[in-house]
Amino acid sequence: MSATAPTLHNTCAVIVTYYPDEGFSERLERIRSQFPLVIVVDNGTKTAATPGNLDRPPHVHLVANQVNLGLAAALNQGVSLALQEGFEWIVTLDQDTTPAPDMLATLLDVYRRSGGGNVMIGSNYRDAHKKRNYIQCADTEAGFRERKTLITSGMLVPLSLFRAIGFFREDYFIDSVDHEFCLRARAYGTRMLISCRPAMVHGIGTHVENASRLRQFMSVNHSPARKYFIARNTVATVKSYFFQEPLWGMRQGWRLLSDFVSVLLFENDKLKKITAFTVGVGHGITGKMGHIEKAWPDGPR
Numbered sequence: 001m002s003a004t005a006p007t008l009h010n011t012c013a014v015i016v017t018y019y020p021d022e023g024f025s026e027r028l029e030r031i032r033s034q035f036p037l038v039i040v041v042d043n044g045t046k047t048a049a050t051p052g053n054l055d056r057p058p059h060v061h062l063v064a065n066q067v068n069l070g071l072a073a074a075l076n077q078g079v080s081l082a083l084q085e086g087f088e089w090i091v092t093l094d095q096d097t098t099p100a101p102d103m104l105a106t107l108l109d110v111y112r113r114s115g116g117g118n119v120m121i122g123s124n125y126r127d128a129h130k131k132r133n134y135i136q137c138a139d140t141e142a143g144f145r146e147r148k149t150l151i152t153s154g155m156l157v158p159l160s161l162f163r164a165i166g167f168f169r170e171d172y173f174i175d176s177v178d179h180e181f182c183l184r185a186r187a188y189g190t191r192m193l194i195s196c197r198p199a200m201v202h203g204i205g206t207h208v209e210n211a212s213r214l215r216q217f218m219s220v221n222h223s224p225a226r227k228y229f230i231a232r233n234t235v236a237t238v239k240s241y242f243f244q245e246p247l248w249g250m251r252q253g254w255r256l257l258s259d260f261v262s263v264l265l266f267e268n269d270k271l272k273k274i275t276a277f278t279v280g281v282g283h284g285i286t287g288k289m290g291h292i293e294k295a296w297p298d299g300p301r
Contacts, residue, residue: 003158004088005116006108011089011156012037014078016071019045020095027098032057034104035091039063039081041074070173070291071152079162087159094153097125098201106199107156110144114193120161120185122147122194123154128203137196147192148248149182154200161185171289175226176233183241183248221267224300225292228276228283231256232295235284256281276300 004010013035017024028051032038041063042051051062063077075092082090091104100106103123110121121144124135135145155178165188168177182192222230234256242249263273279296282288288295 003118003160006089006111006156006158008034008104008108009036010087011035011091011104011108012039012082012085012087013091013093014039014041014075014082015093015095016041016043016074016078017045017051017095018043018068019047020051024051024095027095028060029057030099030101031093032060034099034101035059037061037082037085037087039078041065041078043068043070043074070170072168072170072172072174072177075152075177076167076170079159079167083159083162089156089158092152092155092157094202096203097153098128099154100199100201103154103199106195106197107154110193110195111156113143114191117191118158118161118189119191119193120150120158120182121156122150122192123199124195124197125154125200125202126198128201133198134202135194135196141196143196144193145196147194148186148245149179150192150194151202152178153202161188161190164188172233172236173229173289173291174233175229176237179252180233180237180240183237183245187241187244224269224272224276227259227263227273228280228292228296228299230259231277231280232284232289233280235281236287236289239284272300 013031015028015031015038017040028038028040036059038060040051040060043065044067045051061081063081065074079090091107093099107121107123111119124133126133137145165184168181172180186192234252238249238252260277263270263277267273276299279299283295292299292301
């Protein structure tokens with residue numbers, strides 16, 4: 001695969017929204033100021049906060065889905081539109097991510113420093129809940145680090161890669177969509193890099209006020225439905241790529257166990273979450289994928 005180097009002109013942003021908060025308009029403006037086109041794919045928001053009801057600035061293209069198609073399907077819609085518009089790179093973003101004013105410039109700098117080629121580049125970030133950088137880099141480092149996988153938000157991807165290895169897996173629906181795609185790309189020879197410089201503020205899970213340090217470290221407070229997707233898709237991904245990435249697979253298994261322990265020790269709705277977690281692990285082992293309404297009709301919504 002040969003990709004043209006990313007620039008300020010051949011790179012667009014793709015954001016998936018689902019009931020965004022009131023601060024989304026401001027974050028959208030921060031993103032719009034850095035990209036020639038921002039593609040917003042809304043997954044069925046039915047309130048006044050829907051992006052379709054907001055004042056739409058120039059260079060923002062809205063795709064309004066009537067129902068929630070899932071993160072992967074919405075990202076794929078954005079990828080397809082970016083290809084149609086002639087772009088060569090995309091940066092994928094979550095709706096609650098606040099980009100730094102030089103986010104795109106930071107990613108482009110990593111590309112130059114790394115020597116380019118077949119790469120995907122992720123953004124280091126300031127954790128909105130833990131108030132620290134995700135990756136702590138020494139001043140002597142080259143400005144980036146090698147990774148096994150990257151998270152969706154702040155991820156710079158060559159569009160030619162989708163033609164080569166396929167799109168995001170829609171049967172995952174939401175969680176581990178990014179990890180599975182990254183591992184598939186690694187099998188194709190793509191390097192995963194992440195910037196040392198934080199290029200955004202980003203939070204994972206739900207923040208709990210006045211929580212202990214141990215609880216803040218361990219607990220992400222996802223809903224029962226998200227616990228199901230996290231458990232199912234983590235197991236499915238580890239099962240698919242364990243022989244290719246055994247150390248990554250073992251780390252994911254440890255994280256899944258830690259998540260389960262955090263439910264037992266710290267989180268509310270323990271029974272619902274434990275049930276969702278257990279069913280998710282079983283479905284991941286047996287390969288029962290897709291939307292929760294299809295895979296687990298009696299499950300949480």
